[in-house]
Amino acid sequence: MNHYPQEMVAQPAPLLFVQGLVASTGSNTEIKLLLGSKIVQLTNSQGLMVPRSYPVVNSSHIGAELETQLLKFNVDGIWDNDIYQKSQRRVFNKYRIRFVGNSVKLPPRKEVHEEPSILSPFHHESDLYPDGIISREWMIKYLHLLPAVFIGVYELKSFESQEDATESDSILIDELRIIMDFFAASRTSFVPVILHENSTLGVNRVNVIQMSIKDVKFYRTSGDDCGTFVSNILTSVESNCLDFYNAMDKRLRKKQNAGLSEIPYRGAYKETALMARHSFKMNIVQQFKTQFQQCVKFLEHGYENIIELMKSITLNSSSWMQFRQLLDIITIHICRAYLLLREANIAYKKFDIHLQNVVSILNRFYLSPDASSTLSWKTIQLQWLAELCDKCPKELVPTDRTLAPLKYLKSGMTKYTLSSLRLPNTAFLYTSAAKMKQRYRQSIYTGSTPIKDEYLQLDETSLQISEYIIQSLNRAVRSLTSSSVPFPRIEGSIYFRLGEEYFQTNNYAMSSSNFKLALISLEREKWHHLTSVVFWRLYQCSLQLKKPHDGLKYLLILLTIEPVYVEKQVSALLKFCDWSVFDCTTFEYNYADIPLANAEVWFDRPVANLGQKIACYLRIKPALKCEHFLNPTINSIYCKAGGEAKIVSGPFEFSDDLFQTIRFTFDQPTKVGFELLVLEISLKPSFSIKFSLNAEQVENAPNVVTIVPTIPDVELTIDTTGPLFSSQKYDAFVVYKNLENEELKIKVEASVNNSIIKLSDANSQIELAPLGQVSRTIKFTAPAKDGESSLDLILLHDHGALVQKKIPFQVINPFLCQFHILPLPNYEIKTEIPDHMIQEFTLTESTRKWCLESKIQNSCEKSLMLGESNVSTLTENASFAKLPEGSDMNLAYQGRILENRQQVTYYHHFTTNRLVTAQGVLPLQLQLNLKFKPCEESSSREFEFVSAVCQQSVTLSDPRLLLNIVKISETTLIVKYIIENPGEVALQFITRLIHSVDIHLRDAYHTRDFTVPPKTRVEINFVGDLNEDNVDGFVKIPRLVVYDRVYQVYLSILVATLGLSTASNGDFLMFSKTGENIDE
Structure with a gap:
């Protein structure tokens, strides 16, 4: 786009002047660039000064924030994505915003019957005189000098007194009235913006100004969101902008309808030229209004008129350069308009038609499409289309669009061609521009066609041409790498061309880098001829970069390629390689x-x-x-x-x-x-x-x-004979003997039943001196499961196993265990006959007592001496179950010898605290720990037996029903049922007694209701005599069935007397009168 006046190809948008903020540096620079313009000079000399005496905004941070928010809506270039993606609700969403400081002049107004202005082709001092169509002066006026809306920014000064504030506001009101009268005579709308503090005095001043001046925008410097405020202002001026450009549209249509008939000073000006002029102006107005459907109609009509005019002019005509440039500019506007309308393929079709039209015109002057001037012009056309598409969003010009190959060339390269049917990948446009530039360079070097057409002919050196080609190819690579779809073949081709261009400019480092990137794709796609060229270039670059090491590598790789796949030119060059450069390395x-x-x-x-x-x-x-x-x-x-x-x-x-x-x-x-x-x-x-x-x-x-070294001798023994007790620790003794007269280093691995034993460094890494030996001890644990097992020892060297030793052994479990948890009252149980059957007592304790009954039987053939015993808990919260310490009830078993199949019973008491948890039931995991040692072994080694986990549950705060038997005599006993309620709520129970034929109860009942108050226990005492027919053996105990009315459950009977057991049918509890004393 740099080859055209930027005002002619810029994206039109409504022009807004902002006065009262500090003029931006960009705005000043822009005005300086336009100083050579006649319309700018005329405005500076005869323009209308906007009257303003009020200073610029003093608060720098507020002014900077306003400027920042306004610039978010500014468009300044050939494309803007916000215009492309604009909301259908709004007419405008982008503007050309200029910050003009405190003083600015507007172009002078033209009277109705005044002579033509310098913007007109009918003015003898105009650049268009006598047959021009449009110039940059007209575009400068509406893009830079004449705003559609003029925004004036003012700031209310702070005063301590109401009188001073009122006087200052009166001055401001008078100035606003003068400026509004000034703009009332023009078509530009004036929008005043006043900044004020958020205070009581500030609000009162705002009310006074609102009553005097209408349509003022007020902004509170503290409290209002600046972005929202700016957006609201720009939304409110949409109608003003639309009115401004509608009026401009109306004036132009009026002139277009009048034609040349009402222009007395038209001279020899053609009607076709006037139609082209009006079409271009109407196109710009429609773009101001974002009416792109109407815009393309005027553009295409103007384009056709200029094509018609060019049929009657010669190559040396004074209008040739102007018409050629205007054709290109109109094509740029056409393509951009169709892109904004989301018609990318139509835009590309119009571009292709433009190329055909111009080539057809040049053919009249015998300028072939391959002439250097034509190639230079085509290069610029492809460049601006690529730059325009590069700025478009991906959904409009997809970067993942495939390129259809035309044919394969002998060299392995794929040739692509432009198609007028659909817009190609942006990278393709850049590569096409680079290719066209290469053809241009070849054409001017051969000098076969003299340059006749001076339009867009650049005085370029060979280096400048190469830099242009490199820039275009780099842009193509950037476009391809941003795509979600890879194009390895095209990327390889572009990197190859980049490497060649850098090589021609003697930039061997960049040439080498790009050839290496090209090599990735070329080798994968098996483009052998190009691959040979790349290796030759890499060889040359390496020598130029003083890297003979790399140069030789690429040369040798080249020598390994089959000759049929080597480019002929490279094969010829290989015969003249200078090998002497490698002699010193x-x-x-x-x-x-x-x-x-x-x-x-x-x-x-x-x-x-x-x-x-x-x-x-x-x-x-x-x-x-x-x-x-x-x-x-x-x-x-x-x-x-x-x-x-x-x-x-x-x-x-x-x-x-x-x-x-x-x-x-x-x-x-x-x-x-x-x-x-x-x-x-x-x-x-x-x-x-x-x-x-x-x-x-x-x-x-x-x-x-x-x-394989000589196998060393290994002796492996275990520190005991006979079966091993399960889960017990043992020692294995190993002696290593080196039979070789050389040092031997070996690695040792040991395992029990394929379970690896972790060895220390001293045991796992053995160094044997020549003919030496080393002894080591390996500690291991017997498996927990009884049965056949083995200890395996493996000796390894660097490349495999040397020796494998195995000792089988038998594993036995020393004890068989049975566990049972019994409830124990934590209060005194009276042994005499009570006065009443039913008695109530207060529960004062917050704990409950229990007893773990462990029956231990010797399961091995050896006699075992028993040692200390204790019970450990595996409950997650240890405070749930507390084991008493110092209990001596099992001390009698210490030192006792337990023969085969003989058993003993251990009783371990513990308590639970119902206050530590809100749960009603506590799951317990208990283990019995028992120390023992075999009687037949002479060593004093003691083993420790750990039983399997006993998993049972006990109640914490729920009511429970205990059964306790109190023996009065050989034939008289008390069957005592105890209902405990440790909770805070009274409970109601229904009880039913099931009698036993083995015991005659003296006083009993069938059913009865009970209410047990909170924290109370109720004892139900049944005094009975044994049936004389069953004085020996097992007798059934009367069973009390207790039903909880509240929770609607039956209470389980918990046996609280040692020696009782449960029948297999679960109906009754029974005991043996001739067995052990139940009270002991």
Whole structure:
């Protein structure tokens, strides 16, 4: 766009002047650039000064904030996305905003019967005289000098007294009236804006001004949002802008209808030219109004009129340059209007028609499409269209649009062509402009066609042309990289062209960088000919950058390409390579960088003992093509296997299609080797390089040799005999003996039933001196599950296992356990016969007592001596269950010998606190810990048995029903049922007694209702005598069924007397009179 006057191609938008704020630097610079304009000079000399004596806004921060918010709505360029995306509700959403400071002049008004102005082609001093159409002067007037709306910004000064404020406001009111009268005579609307403080005095002053002046916009410097205020102002002036440009539209239509008939000073001016002039003006007015549908109609009509005018002028005519430029400018406006209408393909079609029209005109003067002047003009056209599309949003000109290839060329490049059917990718436009510039450069160098058309002919040097091409290609890359769809082939082509352009300008660093980027796509797409050119250019760049190391690398890679895929010009240049530049340097490369040779390697055996000789076979075929370099020779081959190196001297002669096999013999290898093969290849008698080569494996042949040292002797024992107790810790003793007269380093791994044992460094890393031995102790834990198990020991060296030892053993569980939790009263149970069957007592304790009954049976064949015992809890909150300490009720079992199948019962008491939780039931996880030791072993080692987890639940604050048996005599007993209510609410129960034939109750009932007050226990005492027919054995206990009326549940009977058990049918509880004393 820089080749055209910016006023002619700028995006029109309503012009707004803002007076009262500090004039912006950009505005001053813009006026200076327009000083050469005749309309600007006329305005400065004869323009109308806007009367204002009031100073600019004094508050710098307020003025800066207003300016910032206004500039958000400013348009200044060839495209604005906000205009493209404007809301249908608003007529305008962008303006050309100019900050004019405190003084400004407007263009002089023209009277109706006045002579034509300097903007008219009928004025003898106009640039358009005598047959011009439109000039930049007219655009400058409506884009920079004549606003549609004039905004005046004022600030109320602060005063301490009401009298001073009133006097200052009167002066302001008088000035506003003068300015409003001034603008009343013009078509420009005046909008005053007054800034004031948010105070009582400020509000009163505002009310006075509002009564005197209408349509004033007030802004409170503290309290109002500046962005909202500015948006409201611009919304309110929409109608003013529309009125201004509607009036302008009306005047132009009136002149258009009159035509030349009412212009007495028209001279020889043509009606077609006047129609083109009016069409262009009407187009600009429609763009001011954002009426783009109407705009394109006037533009196309004006374009056709200018094409008609150009049929009658010659190449040397004074109007030639003006008409050519105007055609381009109108095309720019047409394309932009269609883009704003979301008709991108139509915009591109109009662009293509413009190219055809101009080429057709040039053909009349025998200027071919390949003439340098035509190519220069086409380049500029493609450039401005690319710049315009580059600013458009992605949904309008998609960056992911594919490009259809026309055909494939011999070089492997893909040629694309422009199509007039749809707008292509923006990157394609940039690359087309660069291609057109390259054709232009070739045309001016050949000088075959003299330049006849001077329009848009640039006096450019070769360097400037290259810089333009590079800039266009870089813009194309930027457009492609912003796309969501990759275009690797096109990117590779562009990077290749960039590399060539940088190379032509001697910028070898940038040339090398772009060639490397191009190489990624070229190799992937298998464009072999171009790939050879890239490697040659990289070789040349490396030498120019004093990097012979890289240069040789690219040259050698080039020599590995099949000759049929190498560009002919590159093949010819390879014969003249100067190898002497590499003589002073030694190079080392990895096979992955340069495939200089193909190789295979294998060995004569897969396994070898320490110190045994082993042979390695290497079969190698150079990949350098003999057509590029004759008689490749290997002077010597260096092979490294493990810690040993072997050099075989040459020379070895190779042909292009045969392998040669070389044999190596290694003495005393110590480990697996043959990991790296390094070869020295001579390309010339005075020059050699060194590169690394990874050889391929040969099928059905060993490619790795495992060196196995002599197996050491290992003794493994366990510190006990016979079965091992489950989950108990034991020691294993290991003795390592080195039978080799060399130092041996081994790694040790141990496991029990495939479960790895974590060993210390001293146990896992063993260093054996020659013929030496080392003893170690390995601690392990027997498995928890009984049965067959084993301890495994593995000795490893660098490349596998040397020794595997295994000791099987039997695991047994020493004890069988049964657990049961019994409730215990935490109050005294009387042993005499009560006076009353039913008695009430107060519950004073907040805790409940329990008893864990643990039955332990010796399950192994050995006799076991019992030691200390205790119970631990696994409950998450330990405060729920508190175990008593110092209890000696089980001390009698310490030191007791428990034979096979013999059992004992442990009783451990604990308490629960109902106040620590709101839950009614506490799940408990209890474990019995018991120390013991075998009686038959002489050692004093003591084991600790940890039982399985006993998972049961106990009630905390819920009511419970206890059964306690009090023995009065051999035949008399008290069946005592206790109902506990520890809560805060009274409970109601229905009880029903189920009698037993084994016990005759002296006083009983069938059913009865009870109310148990809060924190109370009720004891129901049934005194009975044993039935004489069942004095020995098991007897059934009368059962009391208790139903809770409130919660509608039955209370479970909890046995609180030791020695009682539950029948298998669950109907009754029973006890054995001849068994252990239940009171003990």
